[in-house]
Amino acid sequence: MNYKLSMVLALCLSLFTNVLQAQEEKTEKKEEGYVFREDVLIKHTPPKNQFRSSTCWSYATIGMLESEIIRIGNGDSDLSEAFIIYKTYSQKANDYVRWNGTINFGPGGACHDVILTMKEYGIVPDEVMSGLVIGEDHFVHNEMDNVLKGYVSAVIKNPNKKLTPVWRKGMEGILNAYIGEVPEEFEYNGKKYTPKSYFESLGLNMDHYKTFTSFTHHPFYENFILELPDNWMMQTNYNIPLDDMIAMIDDALDNGYTIAWASDVSEKGFSWKNGVAIVPDEENPDVTGTDRDRWESLNNKEKTEELYKFNAPVKEKIITQEIRQEAFDNYQTTDDHGMQIVGRAFDQNGTKYYIVKNSWGGIDDQKYSGYFYASEPFVRYKTINITLNTNGVSKNLKNKIKY
Numbered sequence: 001m002n003y004k005l006s007m008v009l010a011l012c013l014s015l016f017t018n019v020l021q022a023q024e025e026k027t028e029k030k031e032e033g034y035v036f037r038e039d040v041l042i043k044h045t046p047p048k049n050q051f052r053s054s055t056c057w058s059y060a061t062i063g064m065l066e067s068e069i070i071r072i073g074n075g076d077s078d079l080s081e082a083f084i085i086y087k088t089y090s091q092k093a094n095d096y097v098r099w100n101g102t103i104n105f106g107p108g109g110a111c112h113d114v115i116l117t118m119k120e121y122g123i124v125p126d127e128v129m130s131g132l133v134i135g136e137d138h139f140v141h142n143e144m145d146n147v148l149k150g151y152v153s154a155v156i157k158n159p160n161k162k163l164t165p166v167w168r169k170g171m172e173g174i175l176n177a178y179i180g181e182v183p184e185e186f187e188y189n190g191k192k193y194t195p196k197s198y199f200e201s202l203g204l205n206m207d208h209y210k211t212f213t214s215f216t217h218h219p220f221y222e223n224f225i226l227e228l229p230d231n232w233m234m235q236t237n238y239n240i241p242l243d244d245m246i247a248m249i250d251d252a253l254d255n256g257y258t259i260a261w262a263s264d265v266s267e268k269g270f271s272w273k274n275g276v277a278i279v280p281d282e283e284n285p286d287v288t289g290t291d292r293d294r295w296e297s298l299n300n301k302e303k304t305e306e307l308y309k310f311n312a313p314v315k316e317k318i319i320t321q322e323i324r325q326e327a328f329d330n331y332q333t334t335d336d337h338g339m340q341i342v343g344r345a346f347d348q349n350g351t352k353y354y355i356v357k358n359s360w361g362g363i364d365d366q367k368y369s370g371y372f373y374a375s376e377p378f379v380r381y382k383t384i385n386i387t388l389n390t391n392g393v394s395k396n397l398k399n400k401i402k403y
Contacts, residue, residue: 033311034276034347036373040253041343041355043070045078047370049361051138054107054145057230057262058084059359060338061114061387064260065204067342068389071256074203080124082131082139082179083195087117092232093152093171097163101156107145108230111260111338111387112211116233119206122195128186131179138361144178210403213237213385214245216325221401226385228335237385238403242321246380248393249341249354257392259341261356262384264333269378272360274310275367276353277374279317279381282307286315313347319380327381335384345373352376 044067050059058081069077088109096105131139151174155167185194193201218224223236240248252259270277285307298306307314317323327333343355353373362370390403 034274034313034373036345036347036353038355039344039346042067042253042256042258044258044340044342044357045070045076047357047361047363048081048359049138049363050081050359051136051140051361053085053139053141055081055085055109055139055141056338056359057109057111058088058114060262060340061111061260063340063357063359064111064258064387065114065118067258067340068204069202072203077202078126080126080129080131082126083121083124083129083182084114084117085131086129086175086179086182087121088113089148089175090168090171091117093148093168095232096152097155097167101153104229104232105149105152106230107141108335110211110228110231110233110235110335111262111385112235113233115206115209115387116235118199118204122197122199123202124183124186124193124195124198125188128183128188129180133180134178141178144174147174147178208389208391209387210390211235211237211385211387212240212245212248212403214240214242214321214324214383215328216321217329221403228384230335238401240401240403242319242324242380244397244401245383245386246376247397248388249379249386250344251394251397252388252392253341253344255392255394257389260338260387261341261354261379262335262338262386263374263379264335264382264384265337266334267378267382268308270382271308271310272358272362272366272372275372276310277356277372277378277382278310278314279319279375279377280307280314281317283317284315313349313351316351316375316377317381319377324381333382333384341374341386342371347373354379 045063048059048063050056062079062081062084066077066079069075085107092105096103134140148171151171155163182195185192187193188198213226218239220239220241223238225231225234226237249259265277267277267279269279282304285303324333339359340357341354342357345353345355347353353375356372356374358370358372360366360370390398393401
């Protein structure tokens with residue numbers, strides 16, 4: 001009996017060991033690549049697709065405002081990016097002609113363009129003005145952008161020695177042809193609205209939204225005009241230290257607010273395909289768990305390729321205020337793209353990432369269905385500015401910043 005009992009116990013122990021080993025192998029297999037644990041996710045509308053248009057600033061800010069409408073209890077909204085594009089292009093044309101062609105004119109813009117345009121002119125639902133009037137499923141604006149630039153340039157160069165009283169009508173005619181007319185009045189969900197009255201029905205107070213940045217070529221805790229071509233409105237940003245800007249983002253998320261985020265996405269650490277944006281520490285990589293001899297035998301190009309495989313989290317660079325400033329001063333950080341930060345997550349190593357809603361489509365074929373994860377080092381390094389509802393900022397941070 002003792003022998004049989006010992007055999008049974010040995011068999012049970014063996015089976016138990018095998019089960020544990022299988023579980024460990026399963027866990028190890030599961031932890032391969034990037035594994036994100038969601039920490040905060042704010043309610044928001046689904047990702048959209050700006051397609052062949054340089055209008056990310058409109059999508060990013062409207063996305064943030066749509067989340068705001070949800071937050072205050074007014075339900076889901078689908079606001080018209082085309083309305084904003086029309087109104088801003090019209091204003092850009094006036095400014096460009098007044099400045100005799102010496103300022104920027106193009107499809108790019110900034111998040112404050114949306115805030116100020118909605119405050120001045122209102123907004124309409126996307127259903128009322130989709131901007132899709134040329135037979136495409138999404139925006140295709142390259143021709144329109146070129147035609148508009150050619151038109152305003154011709155107005156400036158005309159030999160009449162004075163402007164005609166109808167040049168603005170010609171500009172509006174081009175916009176009407178490419179993205180549709182702006183309705184003076186419309187019916188929506190059984191009610192009649194103007195763009196202004198519809199905006200008022202949404203419950204947004206545009207005075208609550210402010211843009212913040214973090215650069216040392218201007219004093220902290222002051223407003224300054226950020227020197228970017230797409231800042232054609234010459235609007236100010238409030239300048240704060242980098243740690244305060246990150247704290248502001250976290251405050252907003254913790255308090256239920258999303259952020260319109262302008263950033264540089266030209267870095268090789270940004271991978272839309274893989275759904276991550278990181279800043280690997282190329283000078284001091286963590287080679288723990290690797291074949292150190294093999295790593296040290298690689299040349300610089302091979303080491304870089306190894307760091308940017310995006311097949312697992314890597315050690316990231318520590319981003320200081322000085323590193324960030326140097327990249328901006330040397331045009332290594334430029335105003336590339338506007339997106340919406342909708343949440344926060346951590347990878348399997350405990351590194352913090354921000355969940356970003358993009359406007360590049362990818363609903364069906366991108367790894368995270370239109371979203372990606374930007375590490376805190378990436379956000380520290382490549383953020384141009386953030387626009388958010390200042391009610392989402394904690395009292396302690398407000399008292400410190402005094403904007």
